[in-house]
Amino acid sequence: xxxxxxxxxxxxxxxxxxxxxxxxxxxxxxxxxxxxxxxxxxxxxxxxxxxxxxxxxxxxxxxxxxxxxxxxxxxxxxxxxxxxxxxxxxxxxxxxxxxxxxxxxxxxxx
Amino acid sequence: xxxxxxxxxxxxxxxxxxxxxxxxxxxxxxxxxxxxxxxxxxxxxxxxxxxxxxxxxxxxxxxxxxxxxxxxxxxxxxxxxxxxxxxxxxxxxxxxxxxxxxxxxxxxxxxxxxx
Numbered sequence: 001x002x003x004x005x006x007x008x009x010x011x012x013x014x015x016x017x018x019x020x021x022x023x024x025x026x027x028x029x030x031x032x033x034x035x036x037x038x039x040x041x042x043x044x045x046x047x048x049x050x051x052x053x054x055x056x057x058x059x060x061x062x063x064x065x066x067x068x069x070x071x072x073x074x075x076x077x078x079x080x081x082x083x084x085x086x087x088x089x090x091x092x093x094x095x096x097x098x099x100x101x102x103x104x105x106x107x108x109x110x
Numbered sequence: 111x112x113x114x115x116x117x118x119x120x121x122x123x124x125x126x127x128x129x130x131x132x133x134x135x136x137x138x139x140x141x142x143x144x145x146x147x148x149x150x151x152x153x154x155x156x157x158x159x160x161x162x163x164x165x166x167x168x169x170x171x172x173x174x175x176x177x178x179x180x181x182x183x184x185x186x187x188x189x190x191x192x193x194x195x196x197x198x199x200x201x202x203x204x205x206x207x208x209x210x211x212x213x214x215x216x217x218x219x220x221x222x223x224x225x
Contacts, residue, residue, distance in 0.1 A: 004152075031210050043114075043200055043216035044153075051210050089153070091214075096141065096160055096207040097168065098214060102152040 002027045004092055006101035013080055014109055021075040021104045023090035028068050031093045035064050035075050038087045038103070047088075048075070080108045112136050116201050116217035123191040123224045131186040131220050133201030139215075141207025142184035146170065146197040147219075153200065159184055160207045191224045198222070 003026045013019055023033070032051045036044040048057045048064040050073070056065040061078040073090055087105045091098040117132045135142065143158035145168075155168030159178040173195060175187040184203075188195060201217040 031208075034213065036216075041219075043218045044202075044214075046213040046215070049211060049213055091153075096158060096166075097143075097155055099155075100145075100153040102150065 002030075002092060002094065002099040004090060004099050004101040006088075006090060006104050008104060009102070010105045010107075012107045012109065015080060015082060017080050017108075018076070018078050019080055019106070021077070021088050021090075021106070023073040023075070023101055025071045025073075025092045025099075027092075027094070028071050029094060030068065031095075033064075033066055033073050034091050034093070034098070035062075035073075036089045036091065038089060040086075044089065077106075080106075082108050082110050084108050114201055114203055114215050114217035116199075116220050118220060119218070120221050121223070123188075123222065125191060125193060125224060127191050129188050129191065131188075131199055131201075131222070133184045133186065133217060134182050135184075135201075135203045135215070136182065137203065137205075137215065138181065139203040139205055140181065141205065142178065142201065142203045143168070143214075144174070144176065144184070144186045145200045145202065147200060148197050156186065156199075158207070188222075193224045196222060196224045 035047045050066040063076040087103040089103040091100040140161045144156040145153040157176040159165045199220045
């Protein structure tokens, strides 16, 4: 059974810092890995998707990497802003199902 | 373009009552799914569908029924609500469910309390 772990569970940083969120998974036979953002009381929004054959994807200040052989992904956020405060979840896909980690709750203070 | 629409946003039930959570998407997606999100447990897949007339169980299907009569709609039925079903429920959809590069789109959730 696929298990997805996210470290740290919570992170508090001052505005402007660069930060890294970590995601690990136990079964490397995946189709892709996605990073999502969830604001309090809201649904999830897909941020980045990395196919299993890819190493990284970038969108603005976000960069996600994937090392499938070691079962790890990182989400790098550059020059963090208070508006980045949210919970970030990673999920791995195989066949028609996604398995989610429990998320990292990020707080960026002004 | 509304995306994935869930109703109701909030619901309180008594133990033993039944209800249906509604989910509709207007993106012509074949794949639709239901998740529940609990503190400390993350999101867990309840049921999913890869097209009209086709459904399958996820990780935590007990106590829930689904059917898919149209491409647009994927309702989730609680037959006899239990306090353990208190949770936030999310519906999500994607184009086919099997493509390597397709993203999953989520609704805004239904917060359900069973007393």
